[in-house]
Amino acid sequence: MKRSERLVDMVKYLMDHPHTLIALPFFAKRYDAAKSSISEDLTILRNTLANNKDGILETVAGAAGGVRYIPFMGKQTAASFLRELADRVENPDRILPGNFLYFSDILGSPQDLQNIGKLIATKYAFSKVDYVMTVETKGLTMAQAVSRFLNVPFVLVRRQPKITEGATISVNYVASSSDRVEKMELAKRSLPSGSYVLIVDDFMRGGGTLTGMEELVKEFNCHVAGMSVLCESKFASRKVVDDYQSLIKIADVDRNKKLIKVQIGNILDQINFDRFS
């Protein structure tokens, strides 16, 4: 097989298996090629990703070594995606009665989810994350997108009990929007103790839901690896969470005036983009 053919297949394989250590002999066997040729292929691949600021190929030395493809977004790509997203969210047609916002188109768009997932996975590219967690329903598509790029499973916390999940552990939390005490629960078997859990959600007002998920992570004897939201509201009367990333921030919204102002969130400041090698 020629180098060009190997490269086509290699890129495809690595993109289908992000954050997975692939030993060199695997590729050597797959392409019936010498290890030295595979090494050269991987150098080309690594340099191209680095030059385009569009992903990292990490080399792990030693007998148990190999390469690992790490989805990683360049700063410019990230910034222009967020600017463009903020512009699109500023459309006043999104404002629903009660000043709620319509986000279902974004949370149902494969291209937006790809960018959202890749950006949050960039933030956590070098952190220990075993699971992504979210609460039903709207955060789910985001959780899945992040999970794809980190290549770890995701778990869905329920607000209503489900018969198809078996035994659960539940916690109470104060919903920021209503100030009421509510309940959320997660299937016991879905999250092994000791896991590092990245919490994501679509929208943060006061942070009550996020705090509830933090509680739940602790009840499972797990660790919070981080918290990311698509959108934060600056109206949050008193945020109970202060360590998180947001992609965008609603600065103002008024249905009567057909007014909505959206800024870029704090995620860009929290990523070290100088990782391309």
Added chain:
Amino acid sequence: MKRSERLVDMVKYLMDHPHTLIALPFFAKRYDAAKSSISEDLTILRNTLANNKDGILETVAGAAGGVRYIPFMGKQTAASFLRELADRVENPDRILPGNFLYFSDILGSPQDLQNIGKLIATKYAFSKVDYVMTVETKGLTMAQAVSRFLNVPFVLVRRQPKITEGATISVNYVASSSDRVEKMELAKRSLPSGSYVLIVDDFMRGGGTLTGMEELVKEFNCHVAGMSVLCESKFASRKVVDDYQSLIKIADVDRNKKLIKVQIGNILDQINFDRFS
């Protein structure tokens, strides 16, 4: 830029934009290369995908032409994934009280979802599909996976009304599991009339939920492009739906006997795998 570098970036770009027509001048400009070089690159790419039976690069001739990457799974890959999935589902620990089955691990696994999404997208690779539709909650992760590979948006039908979706259209349907009449609804603005809609769900018993979604598609003046489920139960007393694909089929389940038998569904028989060019 060298051919090898162009190929790395090109594969990455095409995989990030499946089912999207890319004009040759786009690549020529991106790599500052002659159109003839780009044509040669694309021939290598097309042949490699075809030889590996792992995707199709479609060429569209003419002034408005270009290339389109179509995710397409080979028959052998598909069959071995389904066999392996059926084996995993046969674990009796999955049987919950009431003979319900635990599927959350599969529906939360990025690698499984990738295979599920790619396989269903293979079935509909050459059909007109504008939207993927599912009903909350469990079908959602599957819908998103299919949507990614067809590169069309997905919409989520609600069983409970949501304040963050605006005006809705609703239908009544008979839930196969309970024989009760229930209601499902979809945000009006989420689905333009005239669209072709692929309906997916995680589990089909009698097909009542699928029929409900079919009704809803009609209420939106849209067309059903097809219906796919991850898992069908052979217990279905009287299936109200007969035109669908299933990935796996539960042939028998008994919690007391710790017994579960799983077969491969009918999807493989419904795909023309001789499309690699």
